[in-house]
Amino acid sequence: MRALAGVSLEVEQGEFFGLLGPNGAGKTTLINVIAGLVRADVGTARVMGADVLTEYRRARQQLGVVPQELVFDPFFTVRETLRLQSGYYGLRRNDPWIDEVMHHLDLTAKADANMRSLSGGMKRRVLVAQALVHKPPVIVLDEPTAGVDVELRQGLWRFVRRMNRDGHSIVLTTHYLEEAEAHCSRIAMLKEGRIAALDTTRNLLGSFSGVELRLHLDREVLPAGLPGSVLEADGAQFRLRLASYRDLEEALARLRQAGVGIREMELAPPDLEEVFLRVTGRGS
Numbered sequence: 173m174r175a176l177a178g179v180s181l182e183v184e185q186g187e188f189f190g191l192l193g194p195n196g197a198g199k200t201t202l203i204n205v206i207a208g209l210v211r212a213d214v215g216t217a218r219v220m221g222a223d224v225l226t227e228y229r230r231a232r233q234q235l236g237v238v239p240q241e242l243v244f245d246p247f248f249t250v251r252e253t254l255r256l257q258s259g260y261y262g263l264r265r266n267d268p269w270i271d272e273v274m275h276h277l278d279l280t281a282k283a284d285a286n287m288r289s290l291s292g293g294m295k296r297r298v299l300v301a302q303a304l305v306h307k308p309p310v311i312v313l314d315e316p317t318a319g320v321d322v323e324l325r326q327g328l329w330r331f332v333r334r335m336n337r338d339g340h341s342i343v344l345t346t347h348y349l350e351e352a353e354a355h356c357s358r359i360a361m362l363k364e365g366r367i368a369a370l371d372t373t374r375n376l377l378g379s380f381s382g383v384e385l386r387l388h389l390d391r392e393v394l395p396a397g398l399p400g401s402v403l404e405a406d407g408a409q410f411r412l413r414l415a416s417y418r419d420l421e422e423a424l425a426r427l428r429q430a431g432v433g434i435r436e437m438e439l440a441p442p443d444l445e446e447v448f449l450r451v452t453g454r455g456s
Contacts, residue, residue, distance in 0.1 A: 175201040176212070177365045185220075185309070188342045190356030190373070192349070194452055197362040199345045200240065203314055207237050219310055233261060236303035237312045242295045246288035250279055250298055253287060254305050261306040273301045276331040278324070293320040300328060304335070311335065312343045317351065329355065353377075353444040361451045369451045377442040383420060385412040388436035395430035399423055408435075 176198045183189045193199050204210035206217050208224045208231065217224045222231035245253065251270065258266040274280045277297045282290060287298065300316060313332070317325045333355070336342050346352055352359060352373075359376055361369040369376060384403070387410045394402070399422050400414040414420055420439070427434065 174365055176205070179362070179365070179367055181360055181367065181370060183310075183341055183343060185341055186336070186339050187358060188336050188356050189344070190352040190359035191343060191345045191362065192352055192359060192448060193362035193368075196364075197452075198365040199362055200314060201365075202362075203237065203312055203343075203345070206312065207235060208232060233306065234308055235310050235312065236306065236308035238300050238303045238314060238316050240315045240318065242292060242299065244287045244295055244298065246286070249284050249286055250274070250290075250301075251283045253298060254301055257302045258305045263306055266305060269307065270301075270305060273304050276327070276334075277301055278327055293324050296320050297324060297328075309339070310341045310343070314345050315347065316344070317346065317348060325351075349444040349448055359444075361448065363452050369447075373444070376447050377444065382446075383414045383417060383442065384440035385414055385420060385423065386410070386436075386438040386440065387412065387434060389427075390433035390435060395426055395432060398426055 179198070179202060191199050191202065201210060205212050206219060206224060208228050211225065219231040220234040222228075222234060224231045245256075248256065251274075254270045254273070255266070258264075258270065271280070274283055277300060279294070279297050279301060282294060287295065290298070296316070296319075300313075303311060311332070316328060320328075329351075332342060342355075344352060344356060356373055358372050359370070360367055361376075371379070382400075385400070389408045389410070392408045394405075394410060398412070399419040400412045402410060403413050404411040412423065414423065
């Protein structure tokens with residue numbers, strides 16, 4: 173079985189790109205190929221034009237990866253860890269940038285703390301800082317907010333959005349689909365090692381998802397000919413799935429024509445979770 177099969181995509185410079193999919197879809201494998209940690213048996217991968225195999229030094233200089241796993245050396249402090257990471261890229265006297273990164277990730281107070289003494293959330297902040305010490309033009313965030321508190325998420329996203337505005341390309345994998353919907357301008361969805369969908373976030377929401385209409389009527393029977401499909405019916409309360417807002421206009425018109433009174437109505441707009449479930453075949 174292939175972990176990846178025929179995946180072909182290009183992330184534009186300065187883009188905020190989402191890479192989504194269920195567990196085992198191939199997201200981390202693709203990231204490992206890009207980072208040079210896994211060698212693909214066919215095909216090529218490039219970072220800012222540098223081939224990850226034949227030009228691996230230049231490719232890795234262009235890339236910063238925040239991994240899922242909490243990997244750290246317990247014998248160093250936070251500042252020493254970031255200085256050591258800078259040294260891997262041949263950077264000396266990098267403390268001004270290290271100080272700035274620590275400030276934005278709220279690590280300044282822990283600069284001289286030993287890594288093994290940090291909480292899980294703090295260790296993840298250090299992982300993010302390590303990926304940024306050499307100011308890479310491409311930043312890959314593999315589940316960066318998994319298991320961390322709300323405060324860190326908010327601070328992290330503020331910093332990442334700033335980096336993106338400054339021209340850094342961001343590639344994000346996350347199971348928090350609201351994060352991808354809020355930040356990514358374009359999204360690829362993987363399923364069983366293949367790209368199941370690739371488009372702008374706006375187009376994905378419009379193409380794959382519909383509109384959910386929740387109604388509380390003055391009777392327990394819907395009139396005939398109503399567009400969409402009934403998801404749930406409980407007495408005089410109904411949940412309908414409509415294909416578009418045009419169907420909403422038609423549904424309301426038919427209710428009026430049938431003399432049906434609406435006591436309560438709620439409209440749930442399309443969301444990325446619904447798109448994800450449909451694309452990966454896990455929705456109803």
